[in-house]
Amino acid sequence: MISSLLPGFKTFRALHHDHSHSRPHVHEKHTAGGTETRKSGTREIKVVRRVLDANDIMARQNRKLFEEKNVFVLNMMSSPGSGKTTVLEKTLTHVMPDIRSAVIVGDICTTNDADRLAVSGAPVVQINTDEFGGDCHLAAHVIEKALDGIDLDAVDLLIVENIGNLVCPAEFDIGEDTRVVVLSVTEGEDKPAKYPLMFRECDAALLNKIDLLPYLDYDSQAAIGFIHQVHPGMPIFEISAKTEEGFEHWLEWLKSKVNGKVGLHK
Ligand SMILES: Nc1nc2c(ncn2[C@@H]2O[C@H](COP(=O)(O)OP(=O)(O)O)[C@@H](O)[C@H]2O)c(=O)[nH]1
Ligand SMILES: [Mg+2]
Ligand SMILES: [Zn+2]
Numbered sequence: 001m002i003s004s005l006l007p008g009f010k011t012f013r014a015l016h017h018d019h020s021h022s023r024p025h026v027h028e029k030h031t032a033g034g035t036e037t038r039k040s041g042t043r044e045i046k047v048v049r050r051v052l053d054a055n056d057i058m059a060r061q062n063r064k065l066f067e068e069k070n071v072f073v074l075n076m077m078s079s080p081g082s083g084k085t086t087v088l089e090k091t092l093t094h095v096m097p098d099i100r101s102a103v104i105v106g107d108i109c110t111t112n113d114a115d116r117l118a119v120s121g122a123p124v125v126q127i128n129t130d131e132f133g134g135d136c137h138l139a140a141h142v143i144e145k146a147l148d149g150i151d152l153d154a155v156d157l158l159i160v161e162n163i164g165n166l167v168c169p170a171e172f173d174i175g176e177d178t179r180v181v182v183l184s185v186t187e188g189e190d191k192p193a194k195y196p197l198m199f200r201e202c203d204a205a206l207l208n209k210i211d212l213l214p215y216l217d218y219d220s221q222a223a224i225g226f227i228h229q230v231h232p233g234m235p236i237f238e239i240s241a242k243t244e245e246g247f248e249h250w251l252e253w254l255k256s257k258v259n260g261k262v263g264l265h266k
Contacts, residue, residue: 055172058140062147062175069152072258073160075174077198078182079191080164083208085113086241087182088161092120094251099258100154104146105161106138113161125149129163137169138162156262166195170202178257184209185216189223196230204235206250211240 066073078084085105092101101120105113106127114126125146129135135142138160150158160176162169170179181202183191186209192199199205205227207220224236235253239246 055140058144059173059175062140062144065147065152066158066175066177069155070262071152071155071158072261073158073174073176073178074254074257075160075162075169075176075179076182077162077166077169077179077202078164078184079166079187082164082182082184082187083206083241084161084164084182085116087206087208087239088159089116089120090241090244090247091159091251091254092117092122094247095157095255095258096120096122099157099255101157101159102150102155103159103161104138104143104150106142106163108134108136108163117161123150123155136163136165136167137172138174139172140174143174157258166191166198170198170200177261178203180204180206182206182208183223183227185212185218185220185223189219190226192223192226192230199227199230199234202231202234204237204253207236207238208241210238210245211243 062073076084076088088103092103095101102123102125103114103117104125104127105117106129107113109128109130111126111128114124118124127138127142127146129138129142143160152158160174166181179202181198181204183205185207192205207223210220212218213220220238227234227236237246237250237253239250
Protein backbone atom coordinates (compact mmCIF):
# COMPACT_ATOMS: atom_id res chain seq x y z
CA MET A 1 0.00 0.00 0.00
CA ILE A 2 1.22 3.46 -0.78
CA SER A 3 0.68 5.33 2.43
CA SER A 4 1.75 8.83 1.56
CA LEU A 5 2.54 10.86 -1.49
CA LEU A 6 5.36 13.35 -1.33
CA PRO A 7 6.57 15.67 -4.06
CA GLY A 8 8.46 13.66 -6.64
CA PHE A 9 8.15 10.25 -5.05
CA LYS A 10 5.92 7.87 -3.23
CA THR A 11 6.35 6.16 0.10
CA PHE A 12 5.32 2.60 0.55
CA ARG A 13 5.17 0.84 3.88
CA ALA A 14 4.99 -2.89 3.71
CA LEU A 15 2.17 -3.93 5.95
CA HIS A 16 2.72 -7.54 6.57
CA HIS A 17 5.74 -9.54 7.23
CA ASP A 18 5.62 -13.27 7.18
CA HIS A 19 9.28 -13.96 6.89
CA SER A 20 10.14 -15.46 10.25
CA HIS A 21 11.49 -12.27 11.76
CA SER A 22 9.39 -13.00 14.84
CA ARG A 23 12.51 -15.06 15.47
CA PRO A 24 15.10 -12.38 14.83
CA HIS A 25 17.40 -13.01 11.89
CA VAL A 26 16.11 -16.45 11.10
CA HIS A 27 15.76 -16.41 7.33
CA GLU A 28 14.21 -19.75 6.63
CA LYS A 29 11.70 -19.50 3.84
CA HIS A 30 8.13 -20.63 4.23
CA THR A 31 6.52 -23.57 2.43
CA ALA A 32 9.85 -25.23 1.74
CA GLY A 33 8.05 -28.56 1.69
CA GLY A 34 4.48 -29.86 1.78
CA THR A 35 2.63 -33.07 2.45
CA GLU A 36 -0.50 -34.43 0.86
CA THR A 37 -2.44 -37.65 1.37
CA ARG A 38 -3.21 -39.95 -1.57
CA LYS A 39 -5.44 -43.03 -1.65
CA SER A 40 -3.84 -46.23 -2.83
CA GLY A 41 -6.38 -49.04 -2.77
CA THR A 42 -7.55 -49.10 0.81
CA ARG A 43 -4.45 -47.44 2.16
CA GLU A 44 -3.65 -43.78 2.54
CA ILE A 45 -0.14 -42.77 1.60
CA LYS A 46 1.45 -39.54 2.71
CA VAL A 47 3.38 -37.93 -0.10
CA VAL A 48 6.00 -35.41 0.84
CA ARG A 49 6.88 -33.10 -1.97
CA ARG A 50 8.88 -29.99 -2.36
CA VAL A 51 6.74 -27.02 -3.24
CA LEU A 52 8.09 -23.81 -4.50
CA ASP A 53 9.05 -21.30 -1.90
CA ALA A 54 6.44 -18.55 -1.61
CA ASN A 55 9.00 -15.88 -2.39
CA ASP A 56 10.08 -17.73 -5.52
CA ILE A 57 6.47 -17.93 -6.68
CA MET A 58 6.02 -14.19 -6.26
CA ALA A 59 9.38 -13.50 -7.89
CA ARG A 60 8.27 -15.56 -10.90
CA GLN A 61 5.12 -13.47 -11.16
CA ASN A 62 7.15 -10.27 -11.00
CA ARG A 63 9.53 -11.58 -13.65
CA LYS A 64 6.63 -12.46 -15.94
CA LEU A 65 5.20 -8.95 -15.54
CA PHE A 66 8.60 -7.40 -16.28
CA GLU A 67 8.80 -9.56 -19.43
CA GLU A 68 5.33 -8.47 -20.55
CA LYS A 69 6.11 -4.82 -19.91
CA ASN A 70 9.56 -5.11 -21.46
CA VAL A 71 11.31 -3.70 -18.41
CA PHE A 72 14.88 -4.50 -17.36
CA VAL A 73 15.27 -4.77 -13.59
CA LEU A 74 18.50 -4.12 -11.70
CA ASN A 75 18.76 -5.16 -8.06
CA MET A 76 21.56 -3.19 -6.37
CA MET A 77 22.84 -4.46 -3.04
CA SER A 78 25.59 -3.64 -0.55
CA SER A 79 26.29 -2.96 3.08
CA PRO A 80 25.01 0.39 4.42
CA GLY A 81 27.05 3.37 3.28
CA SER A 82 29.06 1.81 0.46
CA GLY A 83 27.52 4.25 -1.97
CA LYS A 84 24.47 2.68 -3.64
CA THR A 85 22.43 5.87 -3.66
CA THR A 86 25.34 7.99 -4.84
CA VAL A 87 26.14 5.54 -7.64
CA LEU A 88 22.48 5.60 -8.67
CA GLU A 89 22.20 9.39 -8.53
CA LYS A 90 25.13 9.65 -10.93
CA THR A 91 24.03 6.71 -13.07
CA LEU A 92 20.57 8.23 -13.59
CA THR A 93 22.06 11.49 -14.83
CA HIS A 94 23.83 9.50 -17.58
CA VAL A 95 21.20 7.00 -18.64
CA MET A 96 18.16 9.30 -18.59
CA PRO A 97 16.27 10.30 -20.64
CA ASP A 98 17.48 7.81 -23.29
CA ILE A 99 16.74 4.94 -20.94
CA ARG A 100 13.47 5.69 -19.17
CA SER A 101 14.20 4.79 -15.56
CA ALA A 102 12.32 4.33 -12.30
CA VAL A 103 13.56 3.45 -8.83
CA ILE A 104 12.29 1.45 -5.89
CA VAL A 105 14.38 2.13 -2.81
CA GLY A 106 14.22 0.14 0.38
CA ASP A 107 15.18 1.36 3.82
CA ILE A 108 14.08 0.48 7.31
CA CYS A 109 13.25 4.13 8.02
CA THR A 110 13.32 7.54 6.33
CA THR A 111 12.75 8.79 2.82
CA ASN A 112 16.25 10.27 2.56
CA ASP A 113 17.33 8.16 -0.41
CA ALA A 114 14.06 8.77 -2.27
CA ASP A 115 14.60 12.53 -1.78
CA ARG A 116 18.05 12.24 -3.31
CA LEU A 117 17.02 10.01 -6.21
CA ALA A 118 13.87 11.98 -7.09
CA VAL A 119 16.10 14.90 -8.10
CA SER A 120 16.89 12.90 -11.25
CA GLY A 121 13.28 13.23 -12.37
CA ALA A 122 12.78 9.46 -12.31
CA PRO A 123 9.67 8.16 -10.55
CA VAL A 124 10.78 6.89 -7.13
CA VAL A 125 8.95 4.66 -4.68
CA GLN A 126 10.34 4.43 -1.15
CA ILE A 127 9.68 1.28 0.82
CA ASN A 128 10.01 1.54 4.60
CA THR A 129 10.06 -1.77 6.43
CA ASP A 130 10.02 -0.40 10.00
CA GLU A 131 6.34 -1.11 10.51
CA PHE A 132 6.81 -4.81 10.10
CA GLY A 133 9.83 -5.41 12.23
CA GLY A 134 12.42 -3.57 10.19
CA ASP A 135 13.01 -6.29 7.63
CA CYS A 136 16.60 -6.29 6.46
CA HIS A 137 15.94 -7.23 2.83
CA LEU A 138 13.33 -6.66 0.12
CA ALA A 139 11.18 -9.69 -0.66
CA ALA A 140 9.33 -10.27 -3.93
CA HIS A 141 5.88 -9.47 -2.50
CA VAL A 142 7.11 -6.09 -1.27
CA ILE A 143 8.35 -5.24 -4.77
CA GLU A 144 5.02 -6.35 -6.21
CA LYS A 145 3.20 -3.92 -3.92
CA ALA A 146 5.61 -1.09 -4.69
CA LEU A 147 4.93 -1.54 -8.41
CA ASP A 148 1.47 -0.03 -7.81
CA GLY A 149 3.23 3.33 -7.77
CA ILE A 150 5.03 2.94 -11.10
CA ASP A 151 3.74 3.01 -14.69
CA LEU A 152 5.80 0.18 -16.15
CA ASP A 153 4.64 1.03 -19.68
CA ALA A 154 6.74 4.19 -19.40
CA VAL A 155 9.82 2.45 -18.01
CA ASP A 156 12.77 0.66 -19.66
CA LEU A 157 14.95 0.29 -16.57
CA LEU A 158 13.66 -0.34 -13.05
CA ILE A 159 16.34 -0.01 -10.43
CA VAL A 160 15.86 -1.49 -6.97
CA GLU A 161 18.14 -0.13 -4.27
CA ASN A 162 17.96 -2.91 -1.73
CA ILE A 163 18.26 -2.47 2.02
CA GLY A 164 21.85 -2.02 3.20
CA ASN A 165 22.91 -5.53 4.17
CA LEU A 166 25.48 -7.89 2.68
CA VAL A 167 23.67 -11.00 3.87
CA CYS A 168 19.99 -11.80 3.29
CA PRO A 169 19.09 -9.58 0.28
CA ALA A 170 21.15 -12.07 -1.73
CA GLU A 171 18.77 -14.86 -0.68
CA PHE A 172 15.62 -13.23 -2.05
CA ASP A 173 14.81 -13.32 -5.73
CA ILE A 174 12.61 -10.31 -6.54
CA GLY A 175 12.20 -11.06 -10.25
CA GLU A 176 15.19 -9.01 -11.33
CA ASP A 177 17.26 -9.46 -14.48
CA THR A 178 20.59 -8.65 -12.94
CA ARG A 179 22.17 -8.15 -9.54
CA VAL A 180 25.00 -5.81 -8.75
CA VAL A 181 26.90 -5.53 -5.47
CA VAL A 182 28.68 -2.37 -4.38
CA LEU A 183 31.76 -2.76 -2.20
CA SER A 184 33.57 0.36 -1.09
CA VAL A 185 37.28 0.57 -0.41
CA THR A 186 36.67 1.59 3.20
CA GLU A 187 35.07 -1.76 4.04
CA GLY A 188 38.17 -3.96 3.95
CA GLU A 189 39.46 -6.26 1.24
CA ASP A 190 38.13 -9.48 2.73
CA LYS A 191 34.38 -8.83 2.71
CA PRO A 192 33.79 -10.99 -0.40
CA ALA A 193 35.36 -13.91 1.46
CA LYS A 194 33.26 -13.21 4.56
CA TYR A 195 29.99 -12.74 2.67
CA PRO A 196 30.46 -15.11 -0.28
CA LEU A 197 26.79 -15.65 -1.12
CA MET A 198 26.32 -11.99 -2.05
CA PHE A 199 29.30 -12.04 -4.38
CA ARG A 200 28.36 -15.42 -5.84
CA GLU A 201 24.79 -14.32 -6.55
CA CYS A 202 25.64 -11.01 -8.20
CA ASP A 203 26.50 -10.54 -11.86
CA ALA A 204 28.89 -7.62 -11.39
CA ALA A 205 30.66 -5.79 -8.57
CA LEU A 206 31.32 -2.09 -8.24
CA LEU A 207 34.42 -1.31 -6.19
CA ASN A 208 33.47 2.20 -5.11
CA LYS A 209 35.18 5.21 -3.52
CA ILE A 210 38.50 4.71 -5.30
CA ASP A 211 39.07 8.47 -4.90
CA LEU A 212 39.88 7.64 -1.25
CA LEU A 213 42.65 5.15 -2.07
CA PRO A 214 45.50 7.65 -1.50
CA TYR A 215 44.40 7.95 2.12
CA LEU A 216 43.99 4.23 2.85
CA ASP A 217 46.10 1.09 3.13
CA TYR A 218 43.55 -0.67 0.96
CA ASP A 219 44.83 -3.29 -1.47
CA SER A 220 42.43 -3.29 -4.44
CA GLN A 221 44.13 -6.28 -6.05
CA ALA A 222 43.57 -8.31 -2.88
CA ALA A 223 39.88 -7.35 -2.87
CA ILE A 224 39.55 -8.29 -6.54
CA GLY A 225 41.29 -11.59 -5.77
CA PHE A 226 38.77 -12.36 -3.00
CA ILE A 227 35.86 -11.55 -5.32
CA HIS A 228 37.22 -13.83 -8.03
CA GLN A 229 37.82 -16.61 -5.49
CA VAL A 230 34.10 -16.76 -4.74
CA HIS A 231 32.93 -15.78 -8.25
CA PRO A 232 35.51 -16.50 -10.95
CA GLY A 233 35.36 -14.10 -13.87
CA MET A 234 32.92 -11.69 -12.23
CA PRO A 235 33.06 -8.27 -13.91
CA ILE A 236 34.43 -5.71 -11.46
CA PHE A 237 34.26 -1.97 -12.11
CA GLU A 238 36.57 0.20 -10.03
CA ILE A 239 34.73 3.48 -9.69
CA SER A 240 34.29 6.65 -7.73
CA ALA A 241 30.69 7.78 -7.50
CA LYS A 242 32.08 11.08 -6.23
CA THR A 243 34.39 11.89 -9.17
CA GLU A 244 32.80 9.48 -11.69
CA GLU A 245 36.21 7.94 -12.38
CA GLY A 246 35.70 4.55 -14.04
CA PHE A 247 32.03 5.24 -14.65
CA GLU A 248 32.17 4.81 -18.42
CA HIS A 249 32.85 1.07 -18.10
CA TRP A 250 30.03 0.57 -15.60
CA LEU A 251 27.60 2.58 -17.76
CA GLU A 252 28.60 0.67 -20.87
CA TRP A 253 27.96 -2.65 -19.10
CA LEU A 254 24.59 -1.51 -17.74
CA LYS A 255 23.42 -0.03 -21.04
CA SER A 256 24.31 -3.16 -22.96
CA LYS A 257 22.41 -5.28 -20.43
CA VAL A 258 19.33 -3.05 -20.68
CA ASN A 259 19.45 -2.93 -24.47
CA GLY A 260 19.93 -6.68 -24.60
CA LYS A 261 16.49 -7.12 -23.08
CA VAL A 262 14.37 -4.12 -23.99
CA GLY A 263 16.06 -3.07 -27.24
CA LEU A 264 16.54 0.51 -28.27
CA HIS A 265 12.90 1.05 -29.16
CA LYS A 266 9.97 -0.06 -27.06
N1 LIG B 1 34.70 9.80 -1.16
C1 LIG B 1 33.62 9.16 -1.63
N2 LIG B 1 32.50 9.13 -0.91
C2 LIG B 1 31.42 8.48 -1.42
C3 LIG B 1 31.46 7.84 -2.70
N3 LIG B 1 30.25 7.27 -2.91
C4 LIG B 1 29.50 7.55 -1.83
N4 LIG B 1 30.19 8.28 -0.93
C5 LIG B 1 29.74 8.78 0.37
O1 LIG B 1 29.46 7.66 1.19
C6 LIG B 1 28.36 7.94 2.04
C7 LIG B 1 27.29 6.88 1.86
O2 LIG B 1 26.80 6.95 0.52
P1 LIG B 1 25.35 6.47 0.11
O3 LIG B 1 25.25 6.67 -1.36
O4 LIG B 1 24.31 7.08 0.97
O5 LIG B 1 25.46 4.89 0.45
P2 LIG B 1 24.32 3.76 0.56
O6 LIG B 1 23.97 3.66 1.99
O7 LIG B 1 24.97 2.52 0.06
O8 LIG B 1 23.19 4.19 -0.30
C8 LIG B 1 27.87 9.34 1.67
O9 LIG B 1 28.43 10.25 2.58
C9 LIG B 1 28.43 9.54 0.28
O10 LIG B 1 28.67 10.90 -0.03
C10 LIG B 1 32.68 7.91 -3.44
O11 LIG B 1 32.83 7.37 -4.55
N5 LIG B 1 33.72 8.56 -2.85
MG1 LIG C 1 21.14 4.39 0.05
ZN1 LIG D 1 16.33 -10.25 6.07
